Amino acid sequence: MTIQERDTPGFSSDECPASLRLSLPDAFSYRETLHYLSRSPLECMHRMDGDKVYKLLELEHEPALIEISRMDGASLRIRYVDGQSRSDEAQQATANYVREWWDLRTNLAPFYRMAEADPLLGGLTREYYGLRIMGVPSLFEALCWAVIGQQVNLPFAYTLKKRLVEAFGKRILWNDQSFWLFPKPQDVAAVSVEALMKLQFTGRKAEYVIGIAQLMLHGELSKQALREANDFAAAEQRLLAIRGIGPWTANYVLMRCLRYPCAFPVGDAGLHNALKALLKLRRKPTEHEIRELFAPWRGWEAYAVFYLWRSLAPIV
DNA sequence: TTCCAGGACATTT
DNA sequence: AAATGTCATGGA
Numbered sequence: 001m002t003i004q005e006r007d008t009p010g011f012s013s014d015e016c017p018a019s020l021r022l023s024l025p026d027a028f029s030y031r032e033t034l035h036y037l038s039r040s041p042l043e044c045m046h047r048m049d050g051d052k053v054y055k056l057l058e059l060e061h062e063p064a065l066i067e068i069s070r071m072d073g074a075s076l077r078i079r080y081v082d083g084q085s086r087s088d089e090a091q092q093a094t095a096n097y098v099r100e101w102w103d104l105r106t107n108l109a110p111f112y113r114m115a116e117a118d119p120l121l122g123g124l125t126r127e128y129y130g131l132r133i134m135g136v137p138s139l140f141e142a143l144c145w146a147v148i149g150q151q152v153n154l155p156f157a158y159t160l161k162k163r164l165v166e167a168f169g170k171r172i173l174w175n176d177q178s179f180w181l182f183p184k185p186q187d188v189a190a191v192s193v194e195a196l197m198k199l200q201f202t203g204r205k206a207e208y209v210i211g212i213a214q215l216m217l218h219g220e221l222s223k224q225a226l227r228e229a230n231d232f233a234a235a236e237q238r239l240l241a242i243r244g245i246g247p248w249t250a251n252y253v254l255m256r257c258l259r260y261p262c263a264f265p266v267g268d269a270g271l272h273n274a275l276k277a278l279l280k281l282r283r284k285p286t287e288h289e290i291r292e293l294f295a296p297w298r299g300w301e302a303y304a305v306f307y308l309w310r311s312l313a314p315i316v
Numbered sequence: 317t318t319c320c321a322g323g324a325c326a327t328t329t
Numbered sequence: 330a331a332a333t334g335t336c337a338t339g340g341a
Contacts, residue, residue, distance in 0.1 A: 150323040246324045270322045
């Protein structure tokens with residue numbers, strides 16, 4: 001069993017002042033990370049180039065494009081592509097963002113020990129060893145993405161997200177390529193339902209997204225407040241009270257943004273299809289059957305779901 | 317053409 | 330309380 005380092009900074013400035021090195025935990029697969037990040041050509045929130053990943057962050061109120069690459073087996077290299085060095089605080093924020101995004105703080109050893117002898121999960125954890133739950137650190141982005149993804153196929157969901165970002169987000173150009181910051185609540189709170197419907201949002205989804213933006217803009221909903229909720233159930237209840245957020249959306253966001261390993265979007269269509277295929281069922285499993293199957297994995301439902309999603313055929 | 321897609325809500329029984 | 334209808338688009 002490995003002890004995870006938590007108190008050390010975990011990153012250091014590289015020889016080049018505009019880059020830093022980020023140490024990796026055990027059981028991290030760069031290959032699986034790239035696989036997930038490459039899953040849709042319509043993804044607009046990052047860009048891939050070979051083994052390098054480019055993402056636009058906001059550091060000290062300014063856009064900052066970073067390039068992530070594999071330095072060696074034990075660390076990542078993060079480079080500010082403008083060649084400018086950053087303050088210690090900005091470097092810390094960059095390292096924290098990538099750790100949060102790529103789930104570098106979780107010790108997977110207990111999950112793997114639990115899965116080892118499991119007939120279903122054992123095979124998945126061996127096949128996709130080092131796969132982590134790729135996150136959506138921004139609560140507003142995670143909520144918008146989840147609402148957009150309700151009841152539509154994923155290519156269309158990516159299309160809608162791209163339209164939202166390109167209509168209300170901030171763009172920078174680098175090497176003739178566009179990089180985007182996701183819109184902020186204040187950018188969406190005053191938008192009309194009709195404006196979003198022109199992007200092919202349904203009237204309902206437009207209302208949901210605008211309503212969530214207004215709640216966050218007015219400080220009635222925040223990632224910090226959800227983090228400080230008493231427990232998982234309290235955070236879930238807070239989300240469920242919001243119009244447009246049902247059980248699937250609440251658990252999806254608790255899984256990918258708040259990073260609760262016990263979050264469980266049990267109604268997820270992709271989960272149903274993955275189980276149908278792996279268990280060779282003629283029909284999709286019932287919710288009751290899924291809960292029974294998941295019972296031994298209590299506390300790690302989110303990881304079980306993410307590994308099951310991984311087993312699905314690629315999108316488009 | 318019909319059915320389904322990483323659902324939620326409103327209405328009806 | 331539980332079943333049914335509605336939203337709305339794209340792909341198989």
